[in-house]
Amino acid sequence: MIKLSIAENKRYFMNEGTPFFYLADTVWSAFTNITLEEWAYYLDYRKSQGFNVLQINLLRQWDASGSDLSCEPFARAEDGSYDFYTLNEEYFTRAETMIEMAVSRGFVPALVLLWCNYIPDTWAAKLREEKKMPLEAVEPYVRYAADRFSKFYPIYIISGDTDFPSERANQYYRIALHTVKQHSPQCLTTLHIQGRLAVLPEEFIDDPHLDFYMYQSGHNSQFQPTAYTLALDFYNKTVTRPVLNSEPCYEQMGYSRKVYGRFTRADVRKAAWQSLLSGASAGITYGAHGIWSWHRKGKKFGVTGEGFDSPYDWQSALKFEGAWDYGLAKWLFGIYGLTDMQPWNIVLKNTEEIRAAVTADYTKVAIYVPVNTVLKLDADLSEYNFTVIDLENRRFGTTSISVQEQITTIDMHDFEADVLLIGIRK
The missing domain is CATH 2.60.40 (Immunoglobulin-like)
Incomplete structure (x- = not known):
C-alpha cells in the first residue's frame, strides 16, 4: 500500500524514500456508475499504462452520465432530496470495496469530499436547484469518510471545482480540511479549484493542513495557455508546495460553452508537457471524455452551463491513445531522473x-x-x-x-x- 509524503523541499511527492510521480486518471463517477466487473477491467488496463492515482468523487458527480445502477450516498427525504444527515451504509461499503480493489493494484485513491454543487454560493450551486448540504452536516460526513477510508492512505481533495465565492462557502471547506486532518493526519490534502483560477484565499495558502496545490487549465479552447501560466502562478506562491495540473483538457472532450470542436491527443499531450515544465512538475492528471462520466452508449449526458459535446462510450474512451502519452511522461521522469524540475x-x-x-x-x-x-x-x-x-x-x-x-x-x-x-x- 502506498503512503505518500511530501519531499523535504516541498516540490514533489515521496513514497518510502523514493520520488513519486503523480500520474492520475480522472474517474469522477466511479462509485455511482461502474459495476465491479467493469471496475476490475478498468483498473487492470490503467495499471498496464503506468497510472498510479485515481481521482474520484466520493459523492455523486453532478454531471455524470446516466446509469442503470442505483447507488446514492445519502438517504432520501420525503421531497426526494438528499437527507445529508443519514449516510447510506450500502453505498459506502461498495465504495470501500472499489477502493480496496484499486489499492491492491497499486493505486492511490484521491477522493473529492465536497464538489461545489453541494456547497451554497458556488458557480455550480447557482445553476442547480437541488438542496445544498447543511453546514452542520459537513463535520459528521467528513469524519465518517475519514474513519472509513483513511486506512487506505487516500489523498483527500477537499473541494471540487470551486471558485471560493463567499465566506459561507469557504467555511465548508475549512471545516472539511481541519476535520480530515484531525482524524487522518497521515493522509495528504489538497483543493480542486475552478478552471483558470489562479487565486486561492489567503487562509488556505497559509493553512498548514493543506499539503499541495492543484489547478486546472480546463476545457475552454480559448484559455489553453493556462496550462503553463497557472503552473507558474502556483509554483511562485508565498507558501511552497508541490504543484500539479489536476484537470487539463480531456481527450476528445468537446470544447466548453458549446463551442464546436474536440481536444485531440496532441492537445492533451501539449497541456501535460507545458504544465510539467512550467512549475507543475509533481505530476499530471489525464482525462478521457467518456471515462470521467462513465458513459454508456444510449445513456443521457448533459451538462448545464458548460455544454460539452457528447462523450464516447467508456469502452472506446478507455483505449484513447493519449493515455499512453501520459504514461510515457511518467516513465521519462523516472528514467531521466527529472524530479524537482524548475522553470x-x-x-x-x-x-x-x-x-x-x-x-x-x-x-x-x-x-x-x-x-x-x-x-x-x-x-x-x-x-x-x-x-x-x-x-x-x-x-x-x-x-x-x-x-x-x-x-x-x-x-x-x-x-x-x-x-x-x-x-x-x-
Whole structure:
C-alpha cells in the first residue's frame, strides 16, 4: 500500500524514500456508475499504462452520465432530496470495496469530499436547484469518510471545482480540511479549484493542513495557455508546495460553452508537457471524455452551463491513445531522473508555447517544442548531451547543438510532431 509524503523541499511527492510521480486518471463517477466487473477491467488496463492515482468523487458527480445502477450516498427525504444527515451504509461499503480493489493494484485513491454543487454560493450551486448540504452536516460526513477510508492512505481533495465565492462557502471547506486532518493526519490534502483560477484565499495558502496545490487549465479552447501560466502562478506562491495540473483538457472532450470542436491527443499531450515544465512538475492528471462520466452508449449526458459535446462510450474512451502519452511522461521522469524540475526562462523565440525546465542541480534540462523550429536558448549548453524524443510516435533520436556568445542553437529535428529535448550534463 502506498503512503505518500511530501519531499523535504516541498516540490514533489515521496513514497518510502523514493520520488513519486503523480500520474492520475480522472474517474469522477466511479462509485455511482461502474459495476465491479467493469471496475476490475478498468483498473487492470490503467495499471498496464503506468497510472498510479485515481481521482474520484466520493459523492455523486453532478454531471455524470446516466446509469442503470442505483447507488446514492445519502438517504432520501420525503421531497426526494438528499437527507445529508443519514449516510447510506450500502453505498459506502461498495465504495470501500472499489477502493480496496484499486489499492491492491497499486493505486492511490484521491477522493473529492465536497464538489461545489453541494456547497451554497458556488458557480455550480447557482445553476442547480437541488438542496445544498447543511453546514452542520459537513463535520459528521467528513469524519465518517475519514474513519472509513483513511486506512487506505487516500489523498483527500477537499473541494471540487470551486471558485471560493463567499465566506459561507469557504467555511465548508475549512471545516472539511481541519476535520480530515484531525482524524487522518497521515493522509495528504489538497483543493480542486475552478478552471483558470489562479487565486486561492489567503487562509488556505497559509493553512498548514493543506499539503499541495492543484489547478486546472480546463476545457475552454480559448484559455489553453493556462496550462503553463497557472503552473507558474502556483509554483511562485508565498507558501511552497508541490504543484500539479489536476484537470487539463480531456481527450476528445468537446470544447466548453458549446463551442464546436474536440481536444485531440496532441492537445492533451501539449497541456501535460507545458504544465510539467512550467512549475507543475509533481505530476499530471489525464482525462478521457467518456471515462470521467462513465458513459454508456444510449445513456443521457448533459451538462448545464458548460455544454460539452457528447462523450464516447467508456469502452472506446478507455483505449484513447493519449493515455499512453501520459504514461510515457511518467516513465521519462523516472528514467531521466527529472524530479524537482524548475522553470527555466531561456527560450529566445517569439512564443511562450515552448517550455523549458532544469533540475535543481542543473545537471538535466528538458525542453518541450510543440512545433518544429530552430531553437535558440539564452544559456551555454555545450556541456550537455541531448536526446530528442518524438512524443507522438515515441521514437528517440540524437541532435547536435552549437554555441556562440553564450547562445545555444539547436537545429530542426527530423520529426513532424511535438518533441521533448532532454539534455544531460556530461
